[in-house]
Amino acid sequence: MKNWVNFTLQESQRVAHNTRIFRFKLDPRESLGIPPVSHLIVRAEVVNSRGRQEKISRSYVPISDLRAAGYFDVLIKILPEGMMSQRIARLNLGDSLEMRGPVVELQYKVNMKKHLGLIAGDIGITYMLQLINAIMSNPKDNTQVSLLYENESPEDILFKEKLDKLSQSHPNFKVFYTVIIAGGERQGGQGHVSADMIYKALPHPSSHTLILVSGPPKLIDRVCGTKDKERYSGQVSQ
Numbered sequence: 001m002k003n004w005v006n007f008t009l010q011e012s013q014r015v016a017h018n019t020r021i022f023r024f025k026l027d028p029r030e031s032l033g034i035p036p037v038s039h040l041i042v043r044a045e046v047v048n049s050r051g052r053q054e055k056i057s058r059s060y061v062p063i064s065d066l067r068a069a070g071y072f073d074v075l076i077k078i079l080p081e082g083m084m085s086q087r088i089a090r091l092n093l094g095d096s097l098e099m100r101g102p103v104v105e106l107q108y109k110v111n112m113k114k115h116l117g118l119i120a121g122d123i124g125i126t127y128m129l130q131l132i133n134a135i136m137s138n139p140k141d142n143t144q145v146s147l148l149y150e151n152e153s154p155e156d157i158l159f160k161e162k163l164d165k166l167s168q169s170h171p172n173f174k175v176f177y178t179v180i181i182a183g184g185e186r187q188g189g190q191g192h193v194s195a196d197m198i199y200k201a202l203p204h205p206s207s208h209t210l211i212l213v214s215g216p217p218k219l220i221d222r223v224c225g226t227k228d229k230e231r232y233s234g235q236v237s238q
């Protein structure tokens with residue numbers, strides 16, 4: 001999809017107080033067919049804060065099985081002041097949205113590493129879920145995957161049931177949660193992702209391991225260090 005394509009909204013499902021899954025229609029025999037790890041660009045016309053019409057574009061990661069025929073899902077956090085997320089939240093079933101892509105973030109190859117360590121925060125779980133789904137649904141992929149997932153509070157943890165089920169049914173997948181504001185049932189670690197959590201939960205540096213990080217800019221800066229002019233992070237200190 002080099003050009004913009006209109007996709008029709010088929011279904012929408014609430015998954016948390018501010019988060020919904022939007023299912024878009026494909027031809028019944030057609031799958032989205034984008035590779036992991038990649039996202040789509042969504043474009044729409046919105047009314048900006050100055051009351052003017054403006055075309056904006058934002059990135060979203062499909063989270064359904066990328067080989068599924070007839071549909072694909074994106075998970076969207078609806079921000080109170082968010083121009084695109086509010087625009088999408090107001091779509092009715094049958095309305096359409098312009099998208100193009102994929103933008104490939106990592107050229108993932110089956111068994112390219114023995115062990116992947118994934119650090120996700122908040123909505124950054126979408127990228128990780130896309131990759132975890134691809135690995136766990138492929139019997140030829142023996143990659144070990146360890147996920148460290150940070151959220152504000154236990155209520156904000158997205159896909160907890162799915163991730164727990166996957167870790168119970170796949171010995172090569174482990175998930176560790178940490179929440180900044182504890183409360184209710186204890187979900188795992190407490191506080192921001194720390195060096196100690198990374199050391200305990202994720203594979204150690206080696207040519208057989210790879211650590212991927214996805215989440216809000218503050219988490220990326222804390223974990224990877226600030227980016228230089230070329231948008232590369234510096235070396236992660238020990």
Ligand SMILES: Cc1cc2nc3c(=O)[nH]c(=O)nc-3n(C[C@H](O)[C@H](O)[C@H](O)COP(=O)(O)OP(=O)(O)OC[C@H]3O[C@@H](n4cnc5c(N)ncnc54)[C@H](O)[C@@H]3O)c2cc1C
Pocket residue numbers: 039058059060061062074075076077078079081082083084085086122123126127216
């Ligand atoms: C590679 C990539 C993949 C992404 N994948 C997804 C995805 O799968 N699902 C998804 O929901 N989003 C995803 N995003 C974020 C998405 O592209 C938009 O940035 C997001 O939906 C906000 O856009 P908006 O137009 O609604 O808000 P804007 O109008 O751009 O922002 C409104 C206000 O909200 C603030 N804000 C922005 N993000 C957040 C946040 N996470 N929490 C609280 N406040 C915030 C902004 O600082 C601003 O003040 C991804 C971003 C990137 C770069």
